[in-house]
Amino acid sequence: MPTICASRDKFLGFSSWGEGVLQCCVVCLRNREMRGLQVSLNQTQKVRLERALEKLKVLSASNAKPNACVNVADAIPVNFEDGVLKGHGTTELEGEVVATVCGVVERVNKLVYVRALRARYKPEIGDIIVGRVIEIAPKRWRLEINFRQDAVLMLSSMNLPDGIQRRRTAVDELNMRSIFEENDVICAEVRGFQHDGSLHLQARSQKYGKLDRGQLLTVPPYLVKRRKQHFHHLEQYGIDLILGCNGFIWVGEHTQIKDDMIEDQSSKAEQQHSKPSRNSMSLEEQERTYTPLDIRQNICRIANAVRVLSNLDFSITLEVIMEIYNLSSSLNIDIHQMLGPEFCVLVAEAEAERQSLVKKKR
Template identity: 65%
Template sequence: MRDLQLRQLRLNQTQRVRLNTALHKLQELCPAHSGAAVAVADKIPANPEDGVLKGHGTLEMDGQIVATLCGVIERVNKLVYVRTHRSRYKPEVGDIIVGRVIEVATKLWRLEINFSQDAVLMLSSMNLPDGIQRRRTATDELNMRSIFEENDVICAEVRGFQHDGSLHLQARSLKYGKLMNGQLLRVPPYLVKRRKQHFHYLEEYGLDLILGCNGLVWVGGHISIPEGEGQPRGKSDISLDTRQHICRIANGVRVISSLGFSLTVEAVVEAAKACVSSKMDIKDMLGPEFHVQMAEREVERRILLSKKKG
């Protein structure tokens, strides 16, 4: 994925050498217990007799552990598994996701969430606009389009799987709901690690950044929730400065994704600050020179981090 995106940058010879040098250094700085690329049938350096647990993408054959997938070797204590580069999103209960409404049906909304099948948000699994906890009535069903309609972008939480295999969501907290005045970005899901916090308020820019576990990322103007209301109140327009901040942060997400780095709020903010400090136009962030600069900055950051640990 990363190689394909970087080939589209049209790097000149100098930039190509600088980028390859930076990526090679990053590979050397990877922890020794992970990061090794393997193909199908490649041997994984581990001894089953040492109590190693074989995880996803591994198989024991002739007394040795071999890979059954193309990807990167990962180890967690004694567990060894292969993480594929282009795997689809695999939902887990409690995941924070961002999705787009594709259908308003009876008592439910159907969402596209970058998964092999659509997700379902039941009317009974979300807060109503009046903020009052009560049973849903026929009137509520008739007014469903006033809450969410087709093409609306919303944030929700994975509630679980039903017996028919469908994925159900819930949005009972005030932090969930409709997202407005921003950009929806799609990145490889494996770049978004599951963390305690996926909602980020970038106070310096006045923006909300939501890193969806399903690889959908939202960058938009900050939405405050009036006390006593069940849904946030949106603005009819946003300022030019806010629009520029949204584009700068969104391009930061795109650059980090193209380089194949883990998507964190710190990395995104660092990319935005690098754009400002170098007095670069926002559109030029997507050019080859900025990609090379961000790769070199990542090398410096990891070297400094390793020195602090040492």
């Protein structure tokens, strides 16, 4: 069977289920590189996939704004009499403003710049991110967040286990490993950049903190758009879904937020210093630490839906994830079969059909 790149002839940045307007750069598709993900397709699947992607290409080209998408060395129409300011991705050549990257032209008052579609994660204040602890330093944790440098979570920028707002002491610093340790997955919020250039995080709410009993997925950051809500509780499936702006996505069992203020602090201290072993725990206590089978299956199915979207370069939103989840359930497709070539072709065909229906309604 022939082997082709699953990301070939794909379209970057366009909206999927639940989105109203396509945002794609058709011109820059000619210069994109293969991402290296290989999917084996038979001849029929190859033809179906190419047909669906060609249909999406036509739809995206018809919905793209004029002069919005540019390629390298394309001229950007501007009025020099208005005192245009050249921003990122632009330069002046022979009296014209030309693009130096492939992307979408953005205009903010007099500033003209090109927003690259395939770009690395650029933190902004207030971003919800998911990271992994890689080091415990004095009064801080260092996290890997898929950025060009590690992020810092200060001890003073998070809630303590006892829930009391107070000054951090030397005892708190000694007990940092009991809060977070290496390889723990953490959800936090971007606080800002310090004078030394380091990125600082904060976790001053109960919704932030350690994540467990789930899967951590890594996708290209440009597929996760900034929205008002990045925390999603899928109540009927018992799952928490966190779409990190940095491209780290968490899919795990739902955890109830406990009010630590009403708990006895002395009993908490005893639990921190003496953690019970698996053998000493009763059967009821061991059952509480296990994730039920149906929830584990839901976690794996939703995680595979995210992987399919990443493979096809579709924008990752809650709506499109649930559409793929429902599609796989309605067709009785096993969880492991969702990553196969046939299901990827079905998802591309479903998206092409949906986009054509939306265009006809207009």
